[in-house]
Amino acid sequence: MPDSKPIVPVILSGGSGTRLWPMSRAEKPKQLLSLTAEETMLQLTARRASGERFGAPIVVANAHHADMVEEQLAAADSVARALVLEPIGRNTAPAIALAAIAAGGGAEPLLVMPSDHVIADVDAFHAAIQAALPLVRDGWLVTFGITPDSAETGYGWIKVGEAIGEGVHRVERFVEKPPRDKAEEMLAQGGHTWNGGIFLFRADIYLGALSSYAPEMLAAAQASMEKGRREGARIWPDADSFAASPSDSIDYAVMEKAPRVAVVPVTMGWSDVGSWDALHAISHADAGGNVVRGDAVVIESSNCLVRVESGKRVALVGVEDLIVVASGDDILVLPRGRSQEVKKIIEAMRKGD
Known part of the structure; x- marks a missing residue:
């Protein structure tokens, strides 16, 4: 895959963010609020994946938020390549499948990011992306592991395996949200990161992994996009077809099963602002x-x-x-x-x- 191929940001904006009630509500969830800066969390996410290395973003959002998403992106000097409007929430794996199909399903590298996270050190984030790209071009699925600073029980963890590139390691295993004693043990041991839910991989590699490990999910996503309605950048996947998809996270559906999964540990001032x-x-x-x-x-x-x-x-x-x-x-x-x-x-x- 040529180096010049731009990275396509995929911004997942379907969450309801109810843990930040009463400000965050279903009609205007936390990613559409200005919680940590003057700009909203969606706008900050779009800005950190802009510039000459990046293409226009693909945003997967709730259909009720379409106008707000477009208005906020425009105010952040961004225009979506596609705004995929989920008819129903089916977790992250099907949402990313919709985005991969919207991207054309080819060798484009997709940078998958939740819309409601904070990254204080964007330069460190970009350096981690650069470290991951050689393996991504070679067909690896890459996740970014957050350097832990506490025995956090609210996140999944990743056991970091052997180095397979500069700053890149094989994932030895994913660890479920742990009890306190296990989290303290992993923190003390070192060699573990938090699973921050940010990924980089080629669209075709991700769709190929779904065909192996979650074929019903892939079939539902493909059918919903084929039967979907388009108007400008907006895409409404067919509701009945998408409803047939199993609901599962990318971690369970793909990352824990695929053989070529890597992690880039990174310290970048990350928070999911989950409370x-x-x-x-x-x-x-x-x-x-x-x-x-x-x-x-x-x-x-x-x-x-x-x-x-x-x-x-x-x-x-x-x-x-x-x-x-x-x-x-x-x-x-x-x-x-x-x-x-x-x-x-x-x-x-x-x-x-």
């Missing part, structure tokens, strides 16, 4: 450790996260380690360290409807 606690950790705090955005007054308080986007004013006095988020008519209050439990609130509200 309010995670947002507090990566945000600039004041001298008291408070991260305050919006119309809020914080007095004699420490280590709090306060976000106000509701036209209301929030005041905190003499408290510590709180998360307070006001958005629309909803207000969230909970202790720092327990923000993963937002999902309990979502479940309780669903039962109450």
